[in-house]
Amino acid sequence: MSHCLWSLPHWLGQKGFLWLLHVVGSAPPAAKRMLRLIQSRVMLPGWRRECWTKSLAKADFRLPTPSYVPADGSTKYSAPSEPATPSFVTNIFCGHLSAENIFPFPSALSQEQEQSLKAMVGPLARFFEEVNDAAANEELGSIEEDTLAGLKKMGCFGLQVPEQLGGLGLSNTQYARLVEVLGTHDLGVGIILGAHQSIGLKGLLLFGTQSQKEKYLPRLARGENYAAYCLTEASSGSNAASLQTVAECSPCGSFYTLSGSKMWISNGGTADIFTVFARTPIKDVTTGEVKDPISAFVVERGFGGVSSGPPEKKMGIRCSNTAEVHFDGVKVPAENLLGGLGQGFKVAMDILNNGRFGMASALAGTMRGVLGKAVQHAANRKQFGSSLASFGAIQEKLARMAMLLYVTEAMAYVLSANLDSKVANYKLEAAISKIFASEAAWSVTDEVIQVLGAMGYMKDTGVERVLRDLRVFRIFEGTNDILRLYVALTGIEHAEKELQGLQKLRLGPEALCKEVGRRAMRKVGIPTGLTLQGMVHPELEESAALVTKAIDLFGEAIETLLLTHGSAVADKQFHLKRVADSAIDIYAMTVTLSRASRTLSLGQPTAQHEKLLCQTWCREASQRVRTSLREATSSKGEESFASMKLISDALVKNGGAVAAHPLGF
Ligand code: MYA
Numbered sequence: 229m230s231h232c233l234w235s236l237p238h239w240l241g242q243k244g245f246l247w248l249l250h251v252v253g254s255a256p257p258a259a260k261r262m263l264r265l266i267q268s269r270v271m272l273p274g275w276r277r278e279c280w281t282k283s284l285a286k287a288d289f290r291l292p293t294p295s296y297v298p299a300d301g302s303t304k305y306s307a308p309s310e311p312a313t314p315s316f317v318t319n320i321f322c323g324h325l326s327a328e329n330i331f332p333f334p335s336a337l338s339q340e341q342e343q344s345l346k347a348m349v350g351p352l353a354r355f356f357e358e359v360n361d362a363a364a365n366e367e368l369g370s371i372e373e374d375t376l377a378g379l380k381k382m383g384c385f386g387l388q389v390p391e392q393l394g395g396l397g398l399s400n401t402q403y404a405r406l407v408e409v410l411g412t413h414d415l416g417v418g419i420i421l422g423a424h425q426s427i428g429l430k431g432l433l434l435f436g437t438q439s440q441k442e443k444y445l446p447r448l449a450r451g452e453n454y455a456a457y458c459l460t461e462a463s464s465g466s467n468a469a470s471l472q473t474v475a476e477c478s479p480c481g482s483f484y485t486l487s488g489s490k491m492w493i494s495n496g497g498t499a500d501i502f503t504v505f506a507r508t509p510i511k512d513v514t515t516g517e518v519k520d521p522i523s524a525f526v527v528e529r530g531f532g533g534v535s536s537g538p539p540e541k542k543m544g545i546r547c548s549n550t551a552e553v554h555f556d557g558v559k560v561p562a563e564n565l566l567g568g569l570g571q572g573f574k575v576a577m578d579i580l581n582n583g584r585f586g587m588a589s590a591l592a593g594t595m596r597g598v599l600g601k602a603v604q605h606a607a608n609r610k611q612f613g614s615s616l617a618s619f620g621a622i623q624e625k626l627a628r629m630a631m632l633l634y635v636t637e638a639m640a641y642v643l644s645a646n647l648d649s650k651v652a653n654y655k656l657e658a659a660i661s662k663i664f665a666s667e668a669a670w671s672v673t674d675e676v677i678q679v680l681g682a683m684g685y686m687k688d689t690g691v692e693r694v695l696r697d698l699r700v701f702r703i704f705e706g707t708n709d710i711l712r713l714y715v716a717l718t719g720i721e722h723a724e725k726e727l728q729g730l731q732k733l734r735l736g737p738e739a740l741c742k743e744v745g746r747r748a749m750r751k752v753g754i755p756t757g758l759t760l761q762g763m764v765h766p767e768l769e770e771s772a773a774l775v776t777k778a779i780d781l782f783g784e785a786i787e788t789l790l791l792t793h794g795s796a797v798a799d800k801q802f803h804l805k806r807v808a809d810s811a812i813d814i815y816a817m818t819v820t821l822s823r824a825s826r827t828l829s830l831g832q833p834t835a836q837h838e839k840l841l842c843q844t845w846c847r848e849a850s851q852r853v854r855t856s857l858r859e860a861t862s863s864k865g866e867e868s869f870a871s872m873k874l875i876s877d878a879l880v881k882n883g884g885a886v887a888a889h890p891l892g893f
Contacts, residue, residue: 317656321719323783331763333826336648356413365547386449395449404589404644411593415697416547423494426583428455435567456499458490475506496551522572533558544696588640588661591669632668638819666701712808765825771846802869806860
């Protein structure tokens, strides 16, 4: 029997065998149980079981399991092998585990950088406590003069601009820690500085030529000029590649004529330097065919033909300026092309990818700030003879807030350290951090208001402003819905390529057999041997097992979706949302395990508390993964999705709610 099983791939061809696994996986539980028996005593003799296990242990999809050395702060973990892509999130779509950028909890700060950062954090926090007035800024619709002067003096407009160009030359981790302070005190000011640096001048930092940098960065770093990032247009929001602004090259090739309008541009009314994305028609001299790829340009307001609309009236971040920007026949010198002709979409996406880490740390700062208010209130306010903090309903809220903060901080600093150590592929991790942080901060702040009760609803408490400020973070820099699709589709595309490689027999016979064996085990729910042992602290091994199990389930679900829907899966947004939710939860569990492992290994005073945060988070998150994946791959899920589609179609057809009013009129 066991011999027959090993020969199956050769009889059926690999594609057929994968299909067989898929069919078995979708079979009733009784059939699955029978397959599980293959590895059990009844059908698989002991020696064969041993062979199977040994062969799995040798297979290259397993991480080596370096022995865990409790910490003296030096070598706690050893480095695992090199995966095809370094991205943890991308790899889980194939059911692979590559956690070397997450374990041990990365820090890319040199001692010197740590010292200078410590010297900056305290004064910046004090400045925001003593000088800046967030409520006054909101009322004013801009930053108060003394705050602005102070920010410029501290170098806050050029945090990452190289020192030789007048900036502070900070690393991503240092930047993240400082914007955390902004996030704690004033998100509106954070947006002005963030739109200026995280995206406005980021194109110059990432893609600028030396002369572009020398021309623009010093004045931007001094805060003499604000920068803005101009991508969005009236008919081009989430679908960024559909933009219509045009930049036509002059016959002499020395300048481009830029025309078009951009919408909802942060700093749009106050900036003097713009990173603008526009179509650049190019005629192929041999075929005569005209193409219009997107290119990026650095545009000065002073070029003429640049105008801005009035400041938008917004729900939150009111001290920041948001406005339309119009370009009317602006003559842009050819040397202001940024990143090469036709490279604009890549430039736009890379800027966004690279800026997202700041959002996670800023919002962690916001959460830390408001959480303190809820805790103090819960501890001091008495009702029914006891403090609020003694009631389970409040305890659950506080615990959830603490977990969300803990995970967000872990994500933010894993990501910034990964950027600093030049990890090649971090875009899915960056998108997840943005999604997670913006939703966590919203949920925490909303619950803080709930704990504070009526007091939380009052303006003077200062939390309602934070909630209003936060709302846009789930919308801008890529809506969370679009980013979820982006995460799911990019990951699935990666898995599809691997599956195609398998089907085209790109693997050698031995590797193929192992791969098929792994899939067979995964299909019937036998752990495939993924392990975080040796990387997580021993006290967290149970939680780590939940992560590896979740990765097995996830890899299996992705393959099922691919085999069931083929390339049509790209249009299955009900499914893709659940795939993205699972990826987010798995990444969140993993960074949390890393953070808590480090604290435990260092024996820090908060270690047992962090262990609790981590274990509780992993328990709940792993359950959510199971639920999401079940919905994405089961017929019950399909029924729900079909019903939701019908409900939505009816609403759209009716132009609003369809159900009759309960009173009948
Ligand atoms: S700025 C405006 C934000 N707008 C958006 O984010 C637009 C969202 N849309 C998109 O991102 C794209 O259109 C999507 C792709 C993702 C939907 N990284 O065929 P495709 C490659 C690298 O999938 P589409 C704002 O709000 C892809 O691999 N590459 O494209 C400011 C492919 O390459 P290839 C990527 O279906 C607010 C090619 O592109 C990425 O058209 C102010 C085409 O791909 C990517 N991400 O759409 C905020 N995506 O051809 C202030 C795609 O080689 C900041 N590709 O296979 C504040 C900061 C906070 C700090 C402080 C606060 C206190």
